[in-house]
Amino acid sequence: MRHGTLFATLSFISVQVAALAPPGPWDKFNLAPKTRTSRPTSIRTVFGDVQNANALVNSSIGAATLNGNGSYVVLDFGQEVGGRVFLTAAHSTPDSRLSLSFTESAEFISPTNSDDSCRAVFTMDSDGVQSLPIPLQQGKFMQTVGQQRGGFRFMTVVSNSDAQVSIMDIGVQNTFMPHWDDLRAYTGYFFTHDPSFHDPDFLTKLWYAGAYTVQTNTIDVHQARQIPCPEPRGWANNDTGGPVEGPILVDAAKRDRNIWPGDMGISSHTELVALNDILPSKNSLLVMFSTQDPVTGSLQYSGPPINAKGSDTYIAWSLVGTHNVWLYTGDIDFVRTVWVNYTRAIAFLESQVDETGLMNVPQEFSNDWGRDGGQGHNSAANVLLYRALITGAELSSHLGDDELSSAYAANATALKEVINNLLWDNEAGMYRDNEITTIHPQDGNALAILFNMTQRQEQNKAISQGLTQFWTDIGPLSPEINDTISPFVGGFEVQAHFIAGEGKRAIDLLHRAFVKSTINSLQWGYMLYTNLSVQSTLLEGFTANGSLGYRAAAGANFDHSFTSHSHGWATGPTLALTFHVLGIGITSPLGKTWTINPVLSGLQSAEGGFETRLGWFGVKWNVDKNVLTVMISTPEGTSGTVSLPGSGQVQVDGEVITGQHVELSGGSHVLMSDLA
Ligand SMILES: *[C@@H]1O[C@H](CO)[C@@H](O)[C@H](O)[C@H]1NC(C)=O
Ligand SMILES: *[C@@H]1O[C@H](CO)[C@@H](O)[C@H](O)[C@H]1NC(C)=O
Ligand SMILES: *[C@@H]1O[C@H](CO)[C@@H](O)[C@H](O)[C@H]1NC(C)=O
Ligand SMILES: *[C@@H]1O[C@H](CO)[C@@H](O)[C@H](O)[C@H]1NC(C)=O
Ligand SMILES: *[C@@H]1O[C@H](CO)[C@@H](O)[C@H](O)[C@H]1NC(C)=O
Numbered sequence: 096m097r098h099g100t101l102f103a104t105l106s107f108i109s110v111q112v113a114a115l116a117p118p119g120p121w122d123k124f125n126l127a128p129k130t131r132t133s134r135p136t137s138i139r140t141v142f143g144d145v146q147n148a149n150a151l152v153n154s155s156i157g158a159a160t161l162n163g164n165g166s167y168v169v170l171d172f173g174q175e176v177g178g179r180v181f182l183t184a185a186h187s188t189p190d191s192r193l194s195l196s197f198t199e200s201a202e203f204i205s206p207t208n209s210d211d212s213c214r215a216v217f218t219m220d221s222d223g224v225q226s227l228p229i230p231l232q233q234g235k236f237m238q239t240v241g242q243q244r245g246g247f248r249f250m251t252v253v254s255n256s257d258a259q260v261s262i263m264d265i266g267v268q269n270t271f272m273p274h275w276d277d278l279r280a281y282t283g284y285f286f287t288h289d290p291s292f293h294d295p296d297f298l299t300k301l302w303y304a305g306a307y308t309v310q311t312n313t314i315d316v317h318q319a320r321q322i323p324c325p326e327p328r329g330w331a332n333n334d335t336g337g338p339v340e341g342p343i344l345v346d347a348a349k350r351d352r353n354i355w356p357g358d359m360g361i362s363s364h365t366e367l368v369a370l371n372d373i374l375p376s377k378n379s380l381l382v383m384f385s386t387q388d389p390v391t392g393s394l395q396y397s398g399p400p401i402n403a404k405g406s407d408t409y410i411a412w413s414l415v416g417t418h419n420v421w422l423y424t425g426d427i428d429f430v431r432t433v434w435v436n437y438t439r440a441i442a443f444l445e446s447q448v449d450e451t452g453l454m455n456v457p458q459e460f461s462n463d464w465g466r467d468g469g470q471g472h473n474s475a476a477n478v479l480l481y482r483a484l485i486t487g488a489e490l491s492s493h494l495g496d497d498e499l500s501s502a503y504a505a506n507a508t509a510l511k512e513v514i515n516n517l518l519w520d521n522e523a524g525m526y527r528d529n530e531i532t533t534i535h536p537q538d539g540n541a542l543a544i545l546f547n548m549t550q551r552q553e554q555n556k557a558i559s560q561g562l563t564q565f566w567t568d569i570g571p572l573s574p575e576i577n578d579t580i581s582p583f584v585g586g587f588e589v590q591a592h593f594i595a596g597e598g599k600r601a602i603d604l605l606h607r608a609f610v611k612s613t614i615n616s617l618q619w620g621y622m623l624y625t626n627l628s629v630q631s632t633l634l635e636g637f638t639a640n641g642s643l644g645y646r647a648a649a650g651a652n653f654d655h656s657f658t659s660h661s662h663g664w665a666t667g668p669t670l671a672l673t674f675h676v677l678g679i680g681i682t683s684p685l686g687k688t689w690t691i692n693p694v695l696s697g698l699q700s701a702e703g704g705f706e707t708r709l710g711w712f713g714v715k716w717n718v719d720k721n722v723l724t725v726m727i728s729t730p731e732g733t734s735g736t737v738s739l740p741g742s743g744q745v746q747v748d749g750e751v752i753t754g755q756h757v758e759l760s761g762g763s764h765v766l767m768s769d770l771a
């Protein structure tokens with residue numbers, strides 16, 4: 096073996112000490128803008144009499160002039176942006192009138208309407224346009240914080256009178272991630288080549304699309320969407336998202352701009368692997384614990400100003416999220432701060448455990464990610480309670496309450512036994528949604544693998560196989576909700592396949608759900624590339640036929656423009672590629688202990704890593720002539736276990752070892768494994 100070359104290339108990861116991910120060819124996939132100000136990159140359409148429209152994308156050629164009532168120009172910012180729009184009226188008269196309209200999807204470009212961010216209405220005209228103040232002043236106009244658009248790609252500038260108006264210097268001051276100076280200063284990266292796919296960069300693009308999506312979902316607490324929405328139409332993004340100061344992690348850029356703790360079951364992990372920025376998650380959880388019902392101990396389903404109530408699963412996600420924040424920051428004081436409320440919330444959920452030993456979700460607490468039929472002995476809700484108890488046991492133990500820790504652990508063990516007895520369907524090789532239906536849900540089954548509800552690896556294999564029955568060419572059609580492909584639940588499913596050791600299947604799911612398009616009969620870009628999407632950040636959901644009518648018949652009033660195109664809950668691939676294809680896992684706070692277990696998934700090479708306060712966790716592997724070489728770098732003073740695929744000989748730093756697992760201390764190591 097060629098040790099010389101290996102150790103020479105090792106410096107690539109071992110010198111990584113700064114807070115930034117190393118530069119490399121992956122940087123060109125980073126969608127974050129270089130400065131706070133984004134400019135339109137092209138003119139999409141011109142209608143009526145507009146002279147010198149190109150001035151709006153080229154500042155060196157003066158101003159664009161709109162002549163006549165109804166003339167307009169559609170500007171394309173090239174990707175999702177969000178914030179306060181500005182422009183300069185170079186010349187105007189007292190009769191000049193301008194309006195602005197916005198949309199994430201090209202499907203809803205219109206001079207008279209924006210896509211809807213405030214209310215879902217069948218007529219799709221709830222947001223309308225923003226009319227600039229009358230008389231239109233010459234000079235610079237800038238939207239207020241309330242007027243800002245949280246997420247859009249296209250902006251239509253319309254003249255609403257016959258008086259001429261000339262405009263120039265148009266752009267948007269992005270408001271997301273307010274606590275960061277440099278939006279591109281990622282602490283993590285990911286890079287692979289996917290030669291089996293027509294776009295070999297697809298997985299890398301997807302990783303960065305997820306990272307940027309979550310950035311756009313990180314907002315100042317005082318820039319939540321206003322509820323109730325302005326009457327009779329319009330929007331306002333200057334409400335307060337809870338009793339904290341600073342950034343919060345919300346569900347999406349355009350809407351709801353509100354904390355939903357279930358979504359954070361995906362997006363908080365994305366904030367770790369790309370940004371090492373856990374403060375927004377911590378703030379969002381502080382908000383959720385502050386909403387506790389003082390009588391019952393239940394937490395809300397969402398934060399303010401929506402203040403939705405009635406979801407056992409989302410209560411459990413606030414509890415599970417507390418453990419995530421602790422794991423990624425080591426911040427035990429945060430856990431202490433919320434601990435009384437935390438234990439009361441667990442007690443609230445446990446008060447619903449009935450004589451069967453399962454939590455019996457009442458109808459009024461059966462709200463979830465949008466699915467139907469969550470009441471009763473629902474499998475997903477019980478898996479989440481199990482996860483809350485397991486993580487609750489770990490947290491109590493770190494707080495020094497061993498008695499409580501044992502009690503939580505004992506209840507978790509009992510719950511696991513009952514779920515497997517009552518809900519496991521051996522014939523189907525999957526869990527049922529509850530004991531009285533025949534549905535084998537996507538959510539309950541994916542979460543059962545993710546959160547270790549299964550008792551045997553054969554169950555994982557069977558579920559992984561069973562989930563493929565829901566697959567269509569553009570993603571899995573969840574049996575627990577009509578006509579819906581959910582990138583949220585899909586994100587759990589992707590992780591489940593990796594954990595089941597079915598890496599190729601996981602990648603296949605990404606290829607489908609996030610890429611393959613039958614609609615345009617192209618093997619190209621569903622979520623990322625369909626011309627219905629914003630083609631940069633990730634969709635909230637879509638329907639079986641690929642339309643944007645996510646939950647169209649189930650609360651969204653057939654308003655396809657209401658669907659969000661930048662939803663953190665859709666970023667499961669980002670964390671899954673880091674946690675499973677690189678295979679880096681953190682098993683104690685900040686990664687004092689870790690595991691590295693790359694799932695090759697049919698790929699030839701992958702590299703990347705992330706950072707915690709302890710330092711850099713990096714993996715770079717490649718397969719050459721049946722020899723897998725893995726270079727790892729973890730902070731000094733940490734330790735962990737590396738597990739390699741295959742059953743051939745393994746060398747660690749040049750020494751042959753027995754078996755496929757090895758305990759290592761922090762620092763840089765090179766492992767080689769014979770896969771033949
Ligand atoms: C902007 O316009 C100037 C003057 O016509 C031209 O020289 C330049 O190439 C244009 N820039 C771009 C980016 O199109
Ligand atoms: C998307 O592409 C199809 C096929 O080229 C075209 O018919 C449709 O108008 C496009 N939609 C949008 C919103 O651009
Ligand atoms: C919030 O924004 C709306 C819409 O721009 C505006 O009407 C309202 O006055 C603002 N409220 C506050 C408190 O600034
Ligand atoms: C501009 O056209 C619209 C639609 O035809 C009309 O309602 C409006 O009154 C016109 N405005 C002016 C100032 O002429
Ligand atoms: C805990 O819940 C109560 C209401 O029951 C609330 O007043 C208090 O602020 C919460 N504590 C924390 C730390 O959020």
Ligand SMILES: *[C@@H]1O[C@H](CO)[C@@H](O)[C@H](O)[C@H]1NC(C)=O
Pocket residue numbers: 441442445448499502503506
């Ligand atoms: C454990 O479960 C039992 C029975 O559901 C319940 O009464 C008890 O409060 C639970 N213990 C803890 C610590 O949650």
Ligand SMILES: *[C@@H]1O[C@H](CO)[C@@H](O)[C@H](O)[C@H]1NC(C)=O
Pocket residue numbers: 511547550
């Ligand atoms: C899964 O649960 C079993 C007990 O049912 C436990 O022995 C095992 O360590 C758990 N695995 C993980 C990865 O936590």
Ligand SMILES: *[C@@H]1O[C@H](CO)[C@@H](O)[C@H](O)[C@H]1NC(C)=O
Pocket residue numbers: 577578647648
């Ligand atoms: C399922 O969705 C389709 C398409 O939106 C709709 O036509 C049908 O009525 C829905 N079925 C139910 C039971 O909601």
Ligand SMILES: *[C@@H]1O[C@H](CO)[C@@H](O)[C@H](O)[C@H]1NC(C)=O
Pocket residue numbers: 578638639640641642644647
């Ligand atoms: C796709 O399904 C939606 C309902 O989910 C429906 O409104 C729409 O008409 C369908 N589109 C096509 C092209 O079939």
